[in-house]
Amino acid sequence: MHILISPNAFKHSLTAEEAASAISEGLMQSRLDCTCECFPIGDGGDGTGELIIKKCKGQLVNADVTDPLGRKINASFGLIDGGRTAIIEMANASGLRLLEPGELDPLHASSFGTGQQIKLALDKGARKIIIGMGGSATVDGATGMLKALGIHFLNAECKELGMLPADLTDLASVDLSTLDERINDTEVVVLCDVDNMLLGKNGAAAVFGPQKGASVENVKKLDSALAKLAEVALQQTGKDMSTIKKGGTAGGAAAGLYAFLNAKLVNGIEYFLHLTDFDKALEKSDLVITGEGSVDEQTLQGKGPFGVAQSAKQKGLPVIGLAGMVPLVRNENLKKYFDVLLAIGNQPFDLPAALACSAANLKRTSAELGDLLAIAK
Structure with missing residues (x-):
């Protein structure tokens, strides 16, 4: 399995590159037999x-x-x-x-x-x-x-x-x-x-x-x-x-x-993905992982993870979204683009503590995700 890792920045916590690296490290710690490409993305925001x-x-x-x-x-x-x-x-x-x-x-x-x-x-x-x-x-x-x-x-x-x-x-x-x-x-x-x-x-x-x-x-x-x-x-x-x-x-x-x-x-x-030839990276991928601090209805208004998911879906690829916050109730609009949405938090935290643990939580969640995918295979 070749996995394309394309998160946006996790605001006030991780750059897109840091987030991609944490996800990749987590997957490599799992039992899943996979290769990964880190392709951090930006939607016009800082970075x-x-x-x-x-x-x-x-x-x-x-x-x-x-x-x-x-x-x-x-x-x-x-x-x-x-x-x-x-x-x-x-x-x-x-x-x-x-x-x-x-x-x-x-x-x-x-x-x-x-x-x-x-x-x-x-x-x-x-x-x-x-x-x-x-x-x-x-x-x-x-x-x-x-x-x-x-x-x-x-x-x-x-x-x-x-x-x-x-x-x-x-x-x-x-x-x-x-x-x-x-x-x-x-x-x-x-x-x-x-x-x-x-x-x-x-x-x-x-x-x-x-x-x-x-x-x-x-x-x-x-x-x-x-x-x-x-x-x-x-x-x-x-x-x-x-x-x-x-x-x-x-x-x-x-x-x-x-x-x-x-x-x-x-x-x-949209401009970023075109300029950086994102479609070329999609062509050799089996699964796409994206995310940012919060994935919700506003994400569908043109935010980075939506652009990634939309491009992936045009090529028939499954998409997993990782975020600090996701909707409590299943959202059908989001499900059209994100096959799985996972919140990365591991226990109740106030916001400063949650932000400080973002890298560790991304790594742990990705490792668990990798193990789950290995079982499914």
Whole structure:
């Protein structure tokens, strides 16, 4: 039996690579006679870019940029396809993991550093930019990135706004005349792991603002700021940021790049699987194991394990899903794609303890799963 092991990251616990390794180790400890291929996956979330760079044997580029609060840091991005395509992980320059809990401040956090990386990629000759937006610390509608690329955000007196996104409610116009001309000949692709729109109760500020440190009052301010940005963008570009599906990704950064850079917003896992030639790995497999922290109805909205399971089912392969949490009641929609869903917990735990035991629990569950498959054979 040849088993393809393709988990997503287990959020706040394991990277996709670490999860795949734990599953493989568990299977090797079992009585099952099998071979395994680890093919960790990403759906646009934090870590997706790194996986693409490794899978495509890309080159890392390190450079000094600014973090979400404007401090100088060293961050990397990747070049693949002979340097023609850049892979940028937004979290590397503009991520939550760069900030201490007490530093979270989405009213003032900027994506400027990611824009600096885009500019550096253009300097290197890249004419296709793929951006994974998971794990960002910002709700600035990409204004920081766009500012790094030469765009100016002006008030009614044609003076540049001092603080983004906090001052966006005073936005009157956007000066596009100084935008880096090279971007016009560059394809920009945004890998999205959510479908949220830009505004409203399910929008960028309301859903993602609190995760990035926004108070109830700040969520209202951020939503108003993004609404103003969308209003001006529509006037000047003819593109409506507020109606584009997936526009709420990364605090509205996806919508901002769509409006001002003509970016393509794509389903992250579908794009990842195509780019990394996942079908080739499926062709030699007898069984697929995937998973992430939680597998539930939301998984079917385009999350990584769903993309894996959907691809496997198209080739008639059985799929096993492993997760920290699965539905208590049998879910027929999930059963269409996951032949077996297993929760990896071994005893009642609070969340911090459960997260700390994820690797051990994955390894143990996979070993038991291997023994069960050996009996079935």
